[in-house]
Amino acid sequence: MAQSAVSATGTSGITPISAKALAPWAVFFGVLMLVLLYFVGAEQGATALISGEGVHEWVHDGRHLLGFPCH
Numbered sequence: 001m002a003q004s005a006v007s008a009t010g011t012s013g014i015t016p017i018s019a020k021a022l023a024p025w026a027v028f029f030g031v032l033m034l035v036l037l038y039f040v041g042a043e044q045g046a047t048a049l050i051s052g053e054g055v056h057e058w059v060h061d062g063r064h065l066l067g068f069p070c071h
């Protein structure tokens, strides 16, 4: 018989996290994902914040995989 994580009293010991406490982390990771999306989709393509071709070379396959215009 498989053992359950829930104890005999019915409490799991896991406290739920409120949406208010989670909101700053959701915003942080949302901004992080937008920055990543910018670097994969547009940096050294449509726009360039960093000179050279280094970023383009690193994200080139991802850019094609995600269907962003490249060359």
Ligand SMILES: [Zn+2]
Residues within 6 Å of the ligand: 060, 064, 070, 071
């Ligand atoms: Zn390409």
